[in-house]
Amino acid sequence: MLEIVYQDEYFVAVNKPAGMLVHRSWLDKHETQFVMQTLRDQIGQHVFPLHRLDRPTSGVLIFALSSEVASQVMPMFANHEMQKTYHAIVRGWIEEGGTLDYALKVELDKIADKFASEEKQAQEAVTDYLPLAKVEIPISTGRFPTTRYCLMELSPQTGRKHQLRRHMAHLRHPIVGDTTHGDGKHNKLFREHFDSHRLLLHASSLSFVHPFTQQNITIKAGVDETWNALCSEFGWQMPN
Structure with a gap:
């Protein structure tokens, strides 16, 4: 059963678990569980995705x-009229917030895009970031006896593929658990010492003006047991 965090006559929103694909894909033929099919069976009607979350991302x-409704609302996402807030745990300490304006080249999939041109221009990509809490743990991952991590709030102003993961890696503060753009030493530390086997990136809230009722809507999704255990271990409080 998926956790439904919002529903009205136009929309339904769920708290997507980490590791679950949004919909069936020929790239993942062996997978049997998908958010779309699970939700359709759960509420007894067809659903139409308005945006995507990477498989390892929750929220x-x-x-x-x-x-x-989908055809009317899709432009709201295309025009970034939906405000998204994410939380992430990253390597190192970021002392103050800022905005990263760093264009990203289109990431091509090795299989799906094998005939696509590599010559596409880099696309504008903008992310606001804000450090919320930090921790220093007595485990070494290199030349220092301790290792530092930071809880971040991230707000993408554009919607590029893997934007938050790539932007944090560009800042030299990769998201823990990112096997594509991250740091294997830190991913291993979290697996072995904290039983954390996921990308630590969570889509916490989505805010928008409801296109049919004109109400301000904010949909929130809580973090999973892995996140809660880490916050407890580090003495962190997740924002409400």
């Missing part, structure tokens, strides 16, 4: 309840 994922 708010919203669907339209009809194709007509």
Whole structure:
């Protein structure tokens, strides 16, 4: 059962678990569980995705309840009228917030995009970031006897593929658990010492003006047991 965090006559939103694909893909033929099919069976009607979350990312994922609603609302996502807030645990300490304006080249998939041109221009990508809490743990991953980590709030202003993961890696503060853009030593530390086997990136909230009722809507999704255990271990409080 998926946790439904919002539902009205137009939309339904769930708290997507980490590791679950949004919909069936020929790239993952062996997978049997998908958010779309699970949610459709759970509520007994078809759902239409309005945006995507990477497979390893958890958090708010919203669907339209009809194709007509989906076609009307999709431009809101395309024009970034939906405000998304994420939380992440990253390597190192970031002392103050800022905005990273760093264009990203299109990431091509080795299989799906094998005939695509590599010559695409880099696309504008902007992320606001804010450190919320930090910790220093007595475990070495290199030349120092301790290792530092930071709890971050991230707000993407654009929607590029793997934008938050790539932007944090560009700042030399990769997200823990990122096997593509991250640091293997830190991923291993979290697996072995904290039983954390996931990307520590969570879509905490989604805010927008409801296109049919004109109400301000904020949909929130809580973190999972892995996150809660880490926050307890580090003495961190997740924002409400």
